[in-house]
Amino acid sequence: MEGIRPRVAVSSCLLGAPVRFNGGHSRDRFLTGELSEHVDWVPVCPEIEIGLGAPRETLRLERSPDGPRLVTRRTREDLTAPMAALAAERAAGLADVDGCVFKSRSPSCGLHGIPVYTGSGAAADRRGRGVFAAVVTAARPELAVEDEGRLHDAVLREAFVERIFASARLRALLAGDWRPRDLVAFHSRHKMQILAHAPVAYRRLGRLVAAAGDLPRERLAREYARTFRTAFLVRATVGRHVNVLHHCLGMIGGDLDPVRRADLAEVIASYRARRVALAVPLALLRHHARGGGARYAQARYVRDQTYLTPYPDALCLRNHVPA
Incomplete structure (x- = not known):
């Protein structure tokens, strides 16, 4: 499987597209430099895709009984429903991607620490997640996700890149006319890598592979893929x-x-x-x-x-x- 290239969804502004609220971009050097030589990008800009322009009115999350709402700061337009609908559609359409890099500190794409405001304008909580990111990650819990800010950390960067390449190799195998013996060979090559992350998943995958010839093909692929990708959620120590x-x-x-x-x-x-x-x-x-x-x-x-x-x-x- 030499030459496998992960498919990675990415906030368009991180690749240099001028789609930010101020008409600018947030081009990231690692993504557009070293990593771009080895992956295929799938650009996404949810604000543009729901019809907002660039530049545009800024957005923020606001507290409500039904959860955070995505609203425009000045005109108070509630964009939660269209953003959530787009995210659900995108999550289904991104079934063949191996990971996603979101824009940090964004009320639509941010993964961590997004302020959620009260009606009076005070930040009631700084542990929010952007509406688009929240729907995508809930729909694809096994997907490798990070924001560009956290990818500046060497440990998190290495963990993310390892996950997307492991996922890409499995995707390439399952997309072909594979047989149980092909899955056995794939698993054999990945044993030590899995063991470094999750010994429990290592044993479960071993049992699945041992029964590869007896399980229905689709069930085997589904259970192996879910357990394999979940194993890499565990940090290698x-x-x-x-x-x-x-x-x-x-x-x-x-x-x-x-x-x-x-x-x-x-x-x-x-x-x-x-x-x-x-x-x-x-x-x-x-x-x-x-x-x-x-x-x-x-x-x-x-x-x-x-x-x-x-x-x-x-x-x-x-x-x-x-x-």
Whole structure:
């Protein structure tokens, strides 16, 4: 599945489209730079799509008994219904996207910390979510979503990119004329990556794959896809990474001399102690897994794990030392 490109919905203003309330844009360097080389964008601007222009009157969320309402600040027009209807339509039409990047601090697209005002104008709550984003995320709870502000954080950026590439590989498999053995092979390549996130999902997926030949094809695909994508909602921790690194070391260690085996174990310990980035032990594992020896099949198994290369190396997302 080399060359797989995730499809990612994105607020149009983040790609440089002049659709903001002031007629400007919020072009994001990471999205339009490094990441754009590896993904296919699906631009969305809900304000424009419900008929608002650019520039336009600003919007805000206001408290009501039925939940936050999206209203224009000056003319007090309630746009909640058309925005929610568009979001429901878009959520259904985005079934083949692998993730979504929303505009932060937007009353329509914001994911976190959007102020919800009272009628008097005071902010009663700063934990709101934009109307469009709320409907989309409720309809697609397994979808990888972030806003561009949080993607400036190295850990959140790496987690998001890992999720969209994992989702894209699964989408590509299930879109073809796959057979149970193809799903088994797919799962085998992703085992260590899943284990680094969610050991419980790892075991459940293993049971699904073991019964692959007995389950109806559509049910198997549906249950595997839901569990697979949900697994990546769980944050990979240093401890789980160390567990996976030792799993891989155990599989290739028999082909290494004592000095090289000790060196790799020492680097894993340095990562556990948060002295080096994850990229360091991974580079050594990839190097040693290319070798042969009496246990060549196990070395090949490690070499083929998506855990070692979950997305293009050019993105350099595992180079940060964990806090």
